[in-house]
Amino acid sequence: MAGICTPKPKTASYAVFWGIRWLSAQPFTRMLQVSRRGTAMPMSPYRKLTPYADAAKQRGVGVYHLNIGQPDIETPPAALAAVQQARIGVLEYSPTAGLPSYRTKLAAYYQRAGMPVEAEDILVTAGGSEAIFFALMSCLNPGDELIVPEPFYGAYTAFAVATDVRIVPVTSHIENGYALPPIAEFESRITPRTKALLVCNPNNPTGYVYSRQELEQLLDLCRRHHLYLLSDEAYREFCYDGNYVSALHLPGAAEHVVVLDTISKRYSACGARIGAFVTKNKALQAVAFKFAQMRVSPPGLAQLLGEAATELPDSYFDLAKAEYLARRNRMVERLRAIPGVYCPTPGGAFYIMASLPIADAEHFALWLLEEFQHDGHTVMISPATGFYATPGAGRNEVRLAYVINQAAIDGAMDCLAEALRQYPGRIGA
Template sequence: MPVVSRRSQTVPLSPFRKLIPLADRARAKGKHIYHLNIGQPDIKTHPQAVARFRELPWEILDYSPSNGIDSYREALCGYYARFGVQLTADEIMVTTGGSEAILFFMLACLDPGDEIIIPEPFYANYNGYAHIAGVTVIPVTSDISDGFSIPNAEAFAEKITPRTRAIVITNPNNPTGACYSREEMELLSAIVREHDLFLCVDEVYREFSYDAPLQSVLQLEELHEHAIVIDSVSKRYSATGARVGALVCRNRSVRESVDRFAKLRLSPPGLGQRLSEVMLEDDGPYLQEVKEEYQRRRDIVYDRLRQMPGVFLSKPGGAFYCFARFPIADSEDFCRWLLEDFEYEGATVMLSPGPGFYATPGLGMDECRIAYVLNTGELAKSMDCLEAALSAYPGNTLTPAEADGAPAGASRFS
């Protein structure tokens, strides 16, 4: 019998989705599940744009240009101009979601065996894309105690080898919710210029920066030849199914390399681009309302978690995730137990275990990511459920005295 590839057997599993079979069985038994495990917003896709999109005239759903519909890329130039970033349409490559943009970056800028440095914890699917591209992920560990800020220059210097080609970050960060300051971005700028590296920044959560304006890498003029931005409409407009992203880069050789791969896959989604172009029109009130809603959700989750005995977290500055340390020894077991063995008022919660967001073995064992993508009422109920679960979990590591003591929560911004 023919044998499948070793690549397919060794590609890392998504930590967001590998617990789905357990969730399906729990749901089949009638248990309600509060899904805090994946970044699927429950906010309506830009309603006014959807209404206008339904009225668009078209008779043939044809191929778009491989780099995206011209008018959409021109409209994106206007979008970036809002942040003081001046681009031409040629500097924007439309992709099939942010996922394809990440893969195009790796295929165009790195060869098999090359290395990328990523502060951990990081978006777990970077591991999978690196595996497909034959690229090695080299982690540099950030710490929950200082809000997962960018590690110092020495930490990066220790990781740089002759095979290092890029540093990759997500800003605002998934899974931690950290927003990197201008000082942190300038630290990375100095490193990539000194070692002649690319700096790839995943900015798909750009609109959701709550406590300070986002510092985009595109705003740093000295990085015009080094910077590559990954973008997407998925979270911005609650349009994950549109599958429209972008790779933004001023470096001509990078764009030409990416274009070769883009032509091979023919074109990004046509309907998704048309919807995305319409969503860019008069989107200010919609985006402001969505941002305010996520900030309310953040505050509910943060305030509740920091009151739970033994739970420690930093206040997320952006995105819609928080990454918390719990009084447990094995977050994989805890997340499994929640689905298989626990129930509170007919419900349970589904979280993402911490280890899947690290490349260093053994890290994240007492941590979980929470996506605050439910409405405020459901979030409050989910926190009740989670608090009851931590009290009932057989693997809770708190002593009785600690369990009766003061909350262990902390904030980077308090």
């Protein structure tokens, strides 16, 4: 058949002609698409309304920010000075696990808090967020289940999506101050895919402080079912109605407990992005170290700040704690004076969860920024639905952060009281 030119079929996507298959000349159509993981990633419950707050400010409206845990307390000058005065010729990578001097001093800080932590138990991370990410990547496989009491820190949902982990919620309730639900409810959620429990203590967003007895019950459950207990302890210093108990204070914690930590709230240094993944489980620490190698090293300059902060006197925390306590008391007092508002008194951290006389906190929060002002100001809040995994839960609840001074808290509460009086969707209006 040499010399014979055989034409391509034109009418099918492919055809067989004399035993030869040709692809159609018609072009294959492909569309750019983002990942399913990206589509499933939720917006931050405390940042997603930021464009509306920015628009309000451009209209000349002052905004009281109660939506996010950004303290206004001064970052310790001695910690900042350690960075400002550092004599650095080349800003090199630090070791993957963090600077040895910082890990040593951080271990001493934990020891002063009664936690049996050595430098080799610490992996320095880029904020508490990276510590959470390392924990989920190291303790759970794709498709595994993580039991969490809700409401919980909103970013947990995002980390679960990023790591293909399923959050299984156990609901706590505002009526009893968001106390830990009965341990039987946790046990009833355990399946063959369950690998860990995650608690935040003191809790964000509720401010609830878990007692030693409650933590012992959780650890006992984890030991009996061979689970990890992940303990997010970002607000350790800020407990107002009793002593703080770390999961690492408990007997038998060594193999099961991972403490997730950060200096962001402790030293009002959110922008430093320095945290810690802390466990005495050597095999788990070795696995987390491999994930840490992926990002090479934690921030170098910020570790200098963190190291200097470990040497601050205890009086630093006394003053900060007293200020937050006064702010908590003021906000609780003002909220309870507003008709239809209910809030428990939080025992720690710097957040208050409140139920409002409205049907939809998302709509109310948007209305505050788009349509309302009082004496030239409005208030930005976090709707609570973003802190629940159960669909529809928390629709009339909000999280408020008492991270602004008491005069500003009074102004914000004036706005909130007037807003609830004017709001067209107020229940019982």
